[in-house]
Amino acid sequence: MCFDQNRTASIPIEQPSRHGILAPAEICPKLMNVELAIISTSPEVSLDVQSDGADESNKCNKELQNAEIARIVKAKDLNSLREFGGVQGFAEALDTDLENGLANDEDEICCRRLTCPQSETKPPQEGFFHILWNVCNKHLIFLLLLCAVLSIVFGILEEGLHTGWYEGAFIICAIIVLVSVPMIREYWYSWYQPRRKKLSKNRETAVHVFSGGSQHQISISNVVSGDIMWLKKGDQIPADGLFISGESLKSDDELESTIDDQNPFMFYGAKVINGEGKMLVVSIGKDTVWGEMMSNVINASNPLQVQLDQLNSCIQIIGVLITIIILVVLFLRFEFSKGSAASVIPDLKAKPAAIKEFIDAIYKIVKKPKRKTDLLTSSLTMILVGIAEGLPLMVTLALYYWNKKALLGKATTQDFFACITMGSVTTICTDKTCGLNLNQREVDTLYVSGQFFNDESAIAPKVIEALCKGIATPILGLKRPLSSMEDSLLSWASLKLGLQLDILKQECIIVEVKELNFDEEGCGVLMRKDGESVNSSYWKGSASTILAMCSSYYSSEGAMNVIDEQKRVFFEQVIADMQGKHLKTIAFGYKKTDIATLEETDLILLGLLGLKNSFRKSMEDCIGAGVNIKLVSGCDASELESIALECGLNIPNSDSVVLGENFRNSTPEVRMEMVDQICVMASSLPSDKLLLVKCLKEKGQIVAMVGARTDETPAIKEANVGITMGSGSTEMARESSNIIIWNGFQLVQRTRTGKKERVQGYPSKLLIGFTVLTLDPLV
Secondary structure, eight states: OOOOTTEEOSSOOOOOOTTSSOOHHHHHHHHHHHHHHHHHHOTTOEEOOOOHHHHHHHHHHHHHHHHHHHHHHHHTOHHHHHHHTHHHHHHHHTTOOTTTOBOSOHHHHHHHHHHSOOOOOOOOOOOHHHHHHHHHOSHHHHHHHHHHHHHHHHHHHHHOTTTTTHHHHHHHHHHHHHHHHHHHHHHHHHHTOGGGGGTTGGGGOEEEEEETTEEEEEEGGGOOTTOEEEEETTOBOOSEEEEEEEEEEEESOSSSOBOBTTBOEEOTTOBEEEEEEEEEEEEOGGGSHHHHHHTTOOOOOOHHHHHHHHHHHHHHHHHHHHHHHHHHHHHHHHHHHHHHHTTOOOOOTTSOHHHHHHHHHHHHHHHSSHHHHHHHHHHHHHHHHHHHHHHHHHHHHHHHHHHHHHHTTSEEESSTTHHHHHTTOOEEEEOTTTTSOTTOEEEEEEEETTEEOOTTOOOOHHHHHHHHHHHHHHHHTSOSOOOHHHHHHHHHIIIIIOOOHHHHHHHEEEEEEEEOOTTTOEEEEEEEETTOOOEEEEEEEEHHHHHHHEEEEEOTTSOEEEOOHHHHHHHHHHHHHHHHTTOEEEEEEEEEESSSSOOOSSEEEEEEEEEEETHHHHHHHHHHTTOEEEEEOSSOHHHHHHHHHHTTOOOOSGGGEEEHHHHHHSOHHHHHHHTTTOSEEESOOHHHHHHHHHHHHHTTOOEEEEEOSGGGHHHHHHSSEEEEOGGGSOHHHHHHOSEEESOHHHHHHHHHHHHHHHHHTHHHHHHHHHHHHHHTTTO
């Protein structure tokens, strides 16, 4: 309940500031109580009430307008945004000012919070005593505790205080083992999942907003729609909104990182990686794109965990039965010991001979001799411990061994069961920029000096030296980590051409570095040798781009020849032949100059290089092992089809390529029929990826989702195994994933080999270890 604008009160009311430490849930009840007190007790209060019909109409129009605003932002509909009046039109609709922000009206701010409260996603914190209670709150523990108490009581009555408590103490030791081992295991699991520790921290982050013409620092939980927020490098975007103004603002969204007037849409969870700017808050909490999708995520248990839970239930039942047997042995031994105190067996003359023989047999087991009875109780207790904790212990050790062997230091697992589940995966859904690492290439063909290079090629040393510099210098000139393709290229040049990278680094001085346009994929470096005045320009890029910049080439003897029209057509045919074999073609150009300017014309062509996709063979092996690969992206269908063919994905018919809109708008029955046939889903939204993962799981598939962006987080969490690709992923995507993998080749390789290792290694190690722990007491 909030104050109406037409209500007036002559009694001053002291209201809490929104910039204080009170949360919305604490502020609003106080306002409500104060208002009720004034209305009920003060005779000076006057109310001007508008007609109910007008209020309802205004409220309905306001809700429709806000819904349209949220739709435009979620759909990234730039045309509708402009028709609405741009960011200024949105600000007027949200009753805010782009320069000064919301007015310092606590009543209005309270109403906005009540209209759309922040969604809380804090995971429950389980402390020591909570875990202790969960472990102890089992029938098995209570029955064993009863056995221990009865054993101590009966033992003291039979043997005295000196030795009668031994057997009960042994059972208490078993209880301690059954309690402490699960607790240690639970803490280990918590330590093994570091991703959870950051989920609640983001809710307490402070942000800067403009309110009443000045800038204030408030908690993220106090942000409301209509706020004008100031963001800088390192800040996490706490809501969906629109860009107002700023300088060089970029987020960690890999596909659309630059935020400006042409791409003004900003979404919850993304992180500002460069620049600073102002944002108009449109949606918060569960009304954000991320919040809506997360509300549809079902946190189902891991398939392996489900199987282990079922097995653990059976083990608990067996443990309870063994405990009952121990109780029966203790009672019988005590009853017979009372009879033996008078050295008389109960009179059984009136009973049938068969019953008398049965009771005599039991009497001999539980009473003669006493040591054998103790051994029976001790053995049953040890078997109980072996059964109850032997299997979980072996599962823990086997999973630790599996994770260590499978990841090989090239990935980080954040879920103890995720790595072995990867061996059971039947479908992998991935974007073109994630799991399909197209840069995982190796050299296949080199055309240099008019011939294809091999180990027996005779090429002039100066041509080889120039080619080595042409390969290495443009890479060294870029101040960034090497890509996998560049690293592979340098390794090949060192092995085949004799490139000495360390010497080159010491001798060369980089004068200028220039990158070509994105479409041309190339870069140039102007360098000179230490102690020399002559500069050298080296260019590397796509073969067609570099060839157009060249006017001559080296022969095998080192002579420089002119590239005439006939020779240029020949080189273009060589490039076309390489591309026909699905090779990525790059070329290297070179020119000496006396001026300190990087030149782009009249270069000398050093060589044409064809790089094959080493990922393709692994992809084909993965598909051959029964794993389906589905390429899901927002790109158009033709681009995704070419990528799929390059990676070795089989597209049997036109039904295998669908648009996200068609999949989204189909009926549930049609979607379930489509899902098995889909190989490529183009023009898809993040919600389409989530829907696809859900459909696959409903069909009984074990799904791995590979993502990198914040808006892909719901699909990553919905999948049986969520995977992100290292530093190329956003922080929120990495926190929500099960496995962070640093090499795209490793992804399909471990999936393929994991299927074989899962069948051969894991059950045998588990069975052997479990058998040893269980049978050890009897041996």
